[in-house]
Amino acid sequence: MxxxxxxxxxxxxxxxxxxxxxxxxxxxxxxxxxxxxxxxxxxxxxxxxxxxxxxxxxxxxxxxxxxxxxxxxxxxxxxxxxxxxxxxxxxxxxxxxxxxxxxxxxxxxxxxxxxxxxxxxxxxxxxxxxxxxxxxxxxxxxxxxxxxxxxxxxxxxxxxxxxxxxxxxxxxxxxxxxIDLASFDKPINWDLKKEYPQIKEDDRILLFVGRLGKEKNISFLLKVFKKVLMDETKVKFVIVGGGPEKEELEKLAMDLNIAENVIFTGPQPREKVIDAYKQAYLFIFASYTETQGLVILESMAAGTPVVALGKLGVYDILSQEDAGGIMIKELNEDDFSHEILKVLKESSTYEELKKKAEIFVKNNYxxxxxxxxxxxxxxxxxxxx
The missing domain is CATH 3.40.50.2000 (Glycogen Phosphorylase B;)
Known part of the structure; x- marks a missing residue:
């Protein structure tokens, strides 16, 4: 054709x-x-x-x-x-x-x-x-x-x-x-811990990928991350992407006194974005406008479990059985931080989600x-x- x-x-x-x-x-x-x-x-x-x-x-x-x-x-x-x-x-x-x-x-x-x-x-x-x-x-x-x-x-x-x-x-x-699953099989070239020395060897990375716009609700994620840090100190929040809200978000991280634990990488080529997915421990997402939730699927294709707000396309993904992610029904900082901490603390929960995530994307997307x-x-x- x-x-x-x-x-x-x-x-x-x-x-x-x-x-x-x-x-x-x-x-x-x-x-x-x-x-x-x-x-x-x-x-x-x-x-x-x-x-x-x-x-x-x-x-x-x-x-x-x-x-x-x-x-x-x-x-x-x-x-x-x-x-x-x-x-x-x-x-x-x-x-x-x-x-x-x-x-x-x-x-x-x-x-x-x-x-x-x-x-x-x-x-x-x-x-x-x-x-x-x-x-x-x-x-x-x-x-x-x-x-x-x-x-x-x-x-x-x-x-x-x-x-x-x-x-x-x-x-x-x-x-x-x-999702182009073959692109996730390549070795990692962009080492986040080498690029950003503030990420220590025993730190676990929480990741966001996307445009830095209001509709992505990243300010909410920063507030959630502050709550996570109060319980788990060896975590970093890596934010990959560019957009009109970058300066406001950097200022908010300063105001919340979490700036040293938050890394803004700016926009990156797709190869580096995939490397970031593969190095993250958990992908967190609170956008309420996603028609498809592609970043959710990409994260799971990399074997990285997801905690996300279940709206629109994200709901359609995470509401399915054995999806490999945790869906939060409404924007609630305590609920969000609780689920993140659960995955950080319970290795069995993490391993189960990780395994389900890769299989789910391969079989369906x-x-x-x-x-x-x-x-x-x-x-x-x-x-x-």
Missing amino acids: NIGMFSDTYLPQKNGVATAIKLYKDEMEKRGHNVYLFVPKYKFDYKRNDDKIFEFPAVKFLFEKEQRIALPFSPEIFKLKELNLDIIHSHDPFSMGILARVVSRMLKLKHVATHHTMYDYYLHYLPLIVRPQPEFVQRLIKNWCLKTDKIIAPTDNIKETLVEYGVPSEHIVTIPTG SIEKCVDMILELYQKEIVSV
Whole structure:
């Protein structure tokens, strides 16, 4: 098949959607399919060594500099007919998603879309004067979904949310975003204890990976970590990622008097992120906006158990039997710290979770299985033309 994927985000941007699209592309091309990407240009001097990636002019999002807004006008669009595309797959409802719809109608192709992000949870990035009401955003999402031929929801929880917005259940297919398990088999090159001497040999590492934004709730995790330190002193909290809240979080760590036990690594390439997962004792996560919970799955793929807030995609993962993690139902510092301390103190609990985590991801969330499901959906849609 010749597959056209449209997205307003792609590598080297560091987020779950960009990573997912890269994994899809690699796995599909491994099977002999051609995957053509239509994405914003990242930087003027950034060169991509892939003739199947078509870039469109883009400007930085005014209120979040790492994000781009593509301008869906480029000479590249005239090459579309030459590609003999069989299907269109878009990954957001913005400029490239709109272009995907136009192209699908122009070329009379089926248009599949993945609803990766709950946009109504990210409205705080917009100034009040231009911030829409959540209900308005939900109506926009509903209307976008209805203009596609099929919507992929990464979890059943997200499917149910879209149904609440008014999208018919039969219009939605649940397909999780898979994990490239082979990338977790490589030896560790980034030694955290060598890089950061404040991590002592007998320290155990609590890890967070993700964007440093309000919706990730890292301030809550810092307060939880302070409670953990009151009982277990030989622990460090490593925070991998960059974002607008970095300075505020560093200040909070100082105010809580735990700064010497907290390490902010900044954003890191994927190879180093995987090394961090593999060296952590426990992954802790309190985001309330995760549609997929990819970092949860990646941590478990590395054999690192998880303690996390059970909302949206994280709930769909950790509510399953033998998932290899502990789910906290609500944001409660005492409950969170209690479960972390339980895993730190009880080696049998830790070993059981560790074993379950690796098996669970392998059996349910490999990129191979997830791509099987996407390709099957493509075939069904193409046949139904």
